[in-house]
Amino acid sequence: MLNFTVYVTKALGGLLVCILFSAGVHSSPSSKQDALPAPHFSLPAIANTEGAISLDAFKGSVTYVDFWASWCGPCRLSLPALDAIYRDLAPKGLKVMAISVDVVEEDAWDFLARYPVTYPIAIDTEGSVPKAYAVNGMPSGYLIDREGRVRAVHVGFKRGDEDALRAEILQLLEE
């Protein structure tokens, strides 16, 4: 009985150490070597295209995947700003797609009626794709290179961010 108690105590101690050391692990890739491949997805489109939107369709292009929501305040700035970048750089090969994480599809439609954009929009009411991308703020944008690797992650949006984003995209387009 005593031995059993000792074993259980040691096992619980080990588990405790594992829990404490596993909390808060986070990484953000930036260089070409460290960049992780973007998780694949296929989601139903709700605007500017029909059928399903798959990341495979953007293979070979510099792609910006933007997660947004109708309840997200900064998204009122980020969507029009991203649309301006898209219209400027689409001739150079930039692809943009946005994923709404709204639970109710009509909320996304209402938002898009007020802030119209020209790039394709998909919706993920289940939240599986933002989970795969480890989204930790709204809006979150993932800049994916021609090899399908995530080269930059943008969380949140404020006035002036579009200039830095445009510069990053241009750099990737020139690679």
Add this chain to the structure above:
Amino acid sequence: MHCALKFCSYWRSKRLEAFRFVVLCAVMGVAGCSGLEPVAAWERGYLAEEGMQWQSSAREAKFEGHVYTSKEASSGGNGAAGGGCGCN
């Protein structure tokens, strides 16, 4: 130093196996709270819903706030603006 050694030998004594087990269980229980996940970024829309607000009526709360600030000759301190999306 003597006290520390005395406590160490007391802690290691066989009679206290059960006590150590209970203490570790208590620590595990407290540490378990650290494993609670925060609301995911894409689920924070729920926090902005009307049912999640402190006040049952936004209009009534605004009126009460107006009365309070005029009586106290001060304003603010009632929280920050935003829908809780965790950005900026």
